[in-house]
Amino acid sequence: MAKEKEAKAKEKPEEAEEKITSVTAVIEEEPQLETPKEGLATELGEVKEIEEVIVEEVKRKGVFEKELWTPKTSLGMKVKSGEVTSIDYALDRRIRILEPEIVDTLLPNMATDLLMVGQAKGKFGGGQKRIFKQTQKKTQEGNKPKFATFAIVGNEDGYIGIGYGKSKETVPAREKAIRQAKLNVIKIRRGCGDWGCDCGEAHTVPFKVKGKVGSVEVTLIPAPKGTGLKIEKECQKILKMAGIKDVWSRTEGQTRSKLNVLFACFEALQKLLQVKLQEKTAERLRIVEGNLKI
Numbered sequence: 001m002a003k004e005k006e007a008k009a010k011e012k013p014e015e016a017e018e019k020i021t022s023v024t025a026v027i028e029e030e031p032q033l034e035t036p037k038e039g040l041a042t043e044l045g046e047v048k049e050i051e052e053v054i055v056e057e058v059k060r061k062g063v064f065e066k067e068l069w070t071p072k073t074s075l076g077m078k079v080k081s082g083e084v085t086s087i088d089y090a091l092d093r094r095i096r097i098l099e100p101e102i103v104d105t106l107l108p109n110m111a112t113d114l115l116m117v118g119q120a121k122g123k124f125g126g127g128q129k130r131i132f133k134q135t136q137k138k139t140q141e142g143n144k145p146k147f148a149t150f151a152i153v154g155n156e157d158g159y160i161g162i163g164y165g166k167s168k169e170t171v172p173a174r175e176k177a178i179r180q181a182k183l184n185v186i187k188i189r190r191g192c193g194d195w196g197c198d199c200g201e202a203h204t205v206p207f208k209v210k211g212k213v214g215s216v217e218v219t220l221i222p223a224p225k226g227t228g229l230k231i232e233k234e235c236q237k238i239l240k241m242a243g244i245k246d247v248w249s250r251t252e253g254q255t256r257s258k259l260n261v262l263f264a265c266f267e268a269l270q271k272l273l274q275v276k277l278q279e280k281t282a283e284r285l286r287i288v289e290g291n292l293k294i
């Protein structure tokens with residue numbers, strides 16, 4: 001122990017010197033040190049514990065109390081008074097949803113999930129998947145960590161939203177992400193678009209769609225019933241939340257950048273509703289928009 005203390009004491013002045021000479025800079029990841037710092041293990045352990053608690057909290061659906069909500073937007077007031085009873089009212093008229101409570105009221109069966117967009121650092125190579133993406137900014141006072149997380153909300157029946165939240169702490173980052181996900185809710189068009197399948201249920205995407213973000217391009221292709229979700233693991237969660245059960249897919253570009261893959265997947269889903277369809281085609285493809293049959 002004494003030796004360790006001595007070693008620490010020796011380290012300290014060096015650290016101080018570093019601080020003085022270091023200029024403010026932003027880096028993505030802290031460079032791997034040859035010998036891990038002593039404090040690091042406990043810090044990581046704490047973060048892991050917090051993360052577990054947060055995941056549990058998210059799964060345990062918080063009860064939304066409509067009575068306590070005081071709406072601030074005209075859409076919010078209409079929703080609370082009961083004039084508007086369907087989220088389609090806002091989505092079809094392209095009214096921007098500015099209060100997450102609107103979604104809580106109109107889509108009460110929404111489930112929430114946080115996707116694995118980060119990775120653990122430290123011993124044994126690190127790299128395990130985590131829900132928080134940690135970044136650090138180097139300043140004169142030291143390293144300032146920041147946490148980011150990716151949330152999805154969905155009712156597994158045609159409605160889904162995604163959100164990305166960043167903060168200096170883990171809990172506000174999660175709150176921001178979930179709030180953003182609720183404000184971003186979209187309607188999904190589903191159908192039975194595979195030529196070999198004629199089951200008549202809306203279980204897959206009705207036609208091929210592409211979404212592109214950065215260099216990543218995700219293509220969703222209609223698949224026959226029973227195929228399952230043949231796509232990257234975190235995208236599976238998005239599609240499952242949207243209520244899509246079968247899909248083939250193709251992913252191109254720098255797919256290691258996980259966030260772009262997820263955003264591209266969401267963009268592809270958004271495009272489903274932008275395609276104009278003739279009535280005949282819509283009937284043949286058994287189109288379901290949101291949870292309403294066309």
Ligand SMILES: [Zn+2]
Pocket residue numbers: 192193194197198199200201203224225
């Ligand atoms: Zn089918």
